[in-house]
Amino acid sequence: MSTTEFEARLRAALHPVEPPEDFAVRLERGLVELHEMATDELEAWELSAMRDPRNWARPAAAAVVGTGAGAALFVLRARARHRRRRAQSANVLDLAERTVRDLADEARRLLPGGD
Amino acid sequence: MSDSQNLSKPDLDRSFSELYRTHLGDVYSYAYYRVGNHHDAEDLTEQTFLQAYRHYERALRESDGRPLRPWLIRIAHNLAANYYRDRARRPESAIEDAAVISAPHTTETLVEGREELEQILAGVQQLPDDRREALIMRFALGMDNREIARALGRSDGATKVLLHRAIKQLEGIVGENGGGPAAEEDRAR
Numbered sequence: 001m002s003t004t005e006f007e008a009r010l011r012a013a014l015h016p017v018e019p020p021e022d023f024a025v026r027l028e029r030g031l032v033e034l035h036e037m038a039t040d041e042l043e044a045w046e047l048s049a050m051r052d053p054r055n056w057a058r059p060a061a062a063a064v065v066g067t068g069a070g071a072a073l074f075v076l077r078a079r080a081r082h083r084r085r086r087a088q089s090a091n092v093l094d095l096a097e098r099t100v101r102d103l104a105d106e107a108r109r110l111l112p113g114g115d
Numbered sequence: 116m117s118d119s120q121n122l123s124k125p126d127l128d129r130s131f132s133e134l135y136r137t138h139l140g141d142v143y144s145y146a147y148y149r150v151g152n153h154h155d156a157e158d159l160t161e162q163t164f165l166q167a168y169r170h171y172e173r174a175l176r177e178s179d180g181r182p183l184r185p186w187l188i189r190i191a192h193n194l195a196a197n198y199y200r201d202r203a204r205r206p207e208s209a210i211e212d213a214a215v216i217s218a219p220h221t222t223e224t225l226v227e228g229r230e231e232l233e234q235i236l237a238g239v240q241q242l243p244d245d246r247r248e249a250l251i252m253r254f255a256l257g258m259d260n261r262e263i264a265r266a267l268g269r270s271d272g273a274t275k276v277l278l279h280r281a282i283k284q285l286e287g288i289v290g291e292n293g294g295g296p297a298a299e300e301d302r303a304r
Contacts, residue, residue, distance in 0.1 A: 006286055007254075013235040014254040019143040023157050027139075027164075 122175075131171050135164055138187055141256050145188055148251045149195040151240075159198065163191040184258070185265035192248060192266065238288040246281035253278060 001009075018024075122130065139160070146159035167174070167190055174186050239247055245267065252258040252266060264274040 003282065003286070006289075007282065009231065010235055010239075010250065010282070010285070011254045013232040014148065014239065014251060016140060016255055016257075017144045017147040017156075018140055019157070019160065020153060023143075023153075023160075024139060027161065 122172075127172060127175075130175070131168055134167070134171075134183055134187070138184055139164075141184060142187055142191055144255045145191050145251060146195065148239075148255055149191070149248075150198065155198070159191060159194055162194050163187065166190050166194065181265075182262070184256075185262045188252065188256070188258075188266040189268070234289050234292050235285070238285050238292070241288055242281060242284060245277060246284060249274065249277050250281050250285070 142163050143156060143160045146163070147153065147156040150156055150159060167187055174183060178186065239250055242250070248267065249263055252263045258266070260271055260274050260278070263278070264271045267274065267277075269277065
């Protein structure tokens, strides 16, 4: 077998791998839905925030993440982690603690210079 | 100055969405061959796009119109390195579904062909990281030398040498295991 033939077989061995269909669909649908959700939520907050002091103390994560796909990805990521946390948690209180800790970590990662 | 500096937020999001759709398969393929299973490949792919979004505006500005695929793959490459460092592991043999042969074959040639491709895949896993990655980028993603060079942060010349050496080493590994050009030459003597 020549090197050229070997390269052809290497190309056959390392064929492109498509993501599982449910993963691609899930990721895409999640991005779209969450993008809309985040945009709606932000608009509602902008309207009410200046009038109602109770809204000034909204979770820091929502404020720092902002709009658009950033928020969408943030929520998507948080949801994925939620599934993992649920599997790991001993009880509801433990799950709640893990959730709060995880959301704070994710918000820090998304802050400019938050690495 | 790049046009990206004038993009509105919705335009940036649309542009990112297009990048995501165009390169989801590339990132997933790369991740899959790096980590060896679908579960971790999904996680790595998701993290790659999350990171990419965070730095997208700057990347667009600095790319000066060049394709962003090498930048995306570089993110996946860095995340994969962290993945191994954090968990102190390498891919377990073990690409889950090894190779699939799509062309019609007889049962016998199909089995022989599959075994050969599995040997090649196993050989790829034995290569040093940089050589393995270069081969994945070239053969699984179809990247050219320049793209691979950008993804790996090397010069075009160094990348060409890296690919050449990777193929030669892989031929040797596969040959030792009873396949490939080296083994066939030995058998012919």
